[in-house]
Amino acid sequence: MTVTDINESGQTRRDFIKRFSVWAAASAGILASLSLIRQFIPRFSRQQKRFKIGRKNNYPLNSYTYLPERQLFVYRDHEGVRAVSAVCTHLGCIIEKSDEGFQCPCHGSCYNEDGEVVSGAATKDLPWFELNKDVDGQIVVDQGRIAGPGQKLYI
């Protein structure tokens, strides 16, 4: 043993350098992988949250119209227009209009006409989205803003 420097706790200089370099390498590795993990987290979504769905006359009175490319049901009555999500809150399948409301084909969750869960494994009600009218007269759906089932765009 050539190393003679020993501190109070009986640690040699070599022990200290060994331990120090292991910890330095480990923390450098952890920090580097933390910064790399950020590459796996998407920074943006290709999905549009706000979009136009045409004028109210596109939608027949007192019925639900399904917009396939937006996965929305649009309901129009004589007072105005409402829009509800067609994506089941259970596991994301596309629900279908049934006589009593909506039904999911994948695991059988049922919703009433207001989008509230009636039966099945879904735990959340279907979200209704806020609607606005653009200057060109088209209806704008904002999926980032949730409205109540009774909230209509009066037009």
Next chain:
Amino acid sequence: MAATITEDNRRKLGRINKNFFLHIHAGKVHPNSLRPDYTFGLGIILGFLFLIMILTGVILLINYTPSVERAYNSVKDIMFVVPGGRYIRNIHRWAAHGMVLVSFLHLIRVFYTGGYLKGRSQNWIFGVVILFLVMFMNFSGYLLPWDQLAFWAVTIGSNIAASFRELTDILGITQVLDIGGFIRSLLLGDDTVGQAALSRFFMLHVVFLPVTLMVFVGLHFWRIRKDGGISRPQSEGAKVNKLYSWPLVMWAELAILMGTAAVLLAMAFLFDAPLREEANPAFAENPAKSPWYFLGIQELVSYSAFAGGVVIPVLFLVFLISVPYVDREEKYIGIWFSGPQGRRITWQSIAFTGIVTLALVIIIIRYGWLNTWIPGIPRFVVMLVNPATLSALAYVLWSLWVNRQTGSGRMRTMAMFTCTMTAFIIFTVIGIWFRGPNWEFYWSAAQWPVF
């Protein structure tokens, strides 16, 4: 006793040791390791299936394009244009299904013969990891054809991962700490299944998971050698003479390889791998069914997404990993069911699970569940109390009771394992044959309504 090593024996050892691909074997094996009624050769079948998967996978990669626009059509090309493409795809498909099936059979074989005992606990855990990797391999490969089946299976699967939200919603912390959404965005790279998801799943299926699987298969084989060959029945009496691996083991393995290949080629010739309509995010198939090995879990998530899709599978995984630590009796290695007592416990557990689980399923199918009986019941009650969680609770109570009756760690573990396996089979059978449109119960597919 020092048996003199003859020139012939030296040659036999050399045939194994001097060949890179064969030196994975020991030079000599215990005769009990070769008993076909003990191992059924399941592990080696899995090894060969994995090799076949890699070979056919590489061939498929030549013509496959992982883009949303081209994926479906490139698989169609493989099916209808590329010479022999359909056959290779079929082999890939049935080998994948075979891997899931044989992995479970291998798990069951190793469990009931006590193959995890005597220092083999580490290899048991490697085995559980391999089982998980095989399932994930299948799940990630499922998206690549980009047909309706693929799209909706992965939509459902990623939303199962996101069902952590049901828990965080109850705690009211989803806004701050959205674990479910985070896991889903890691998997999909977006809010919904799209190009980002396809790229990620392609990477997982073609690079990350196969390489990880190879590493763990290597570890699995290495541990077998380190643990002194595969676990085997203890031989009575005096020391047995070990057999030379060359050429005995080679013949046995060649026979298994031929058998596996024959079954696969016949399956691929007779049954085509399905390819449905191109993925359409606007309409789900009705019923949207996952591949058969996930239908048990699909049945569970139809009760509650979080309880059935996250809690129960995680508990099952934890149980599997804990097996060598719950059962520390180093007895009866290599004896099926550890003898008559274990055989009786196994039958009782099957009967118990059959009665309890079927009763719960019949109740929910015929009479509905809490949320249909008491409208407005808080939804987390259904999340906590449903056929999935209740039957899991029943199995725990049953194995505790078995533990009290027998006082044996082996028996309680065997009771629990038998219960979970039986339940897995029951739920899978219901999912495959008795669920139709809107996930409603039908006695047969002939009764499904026509739309």
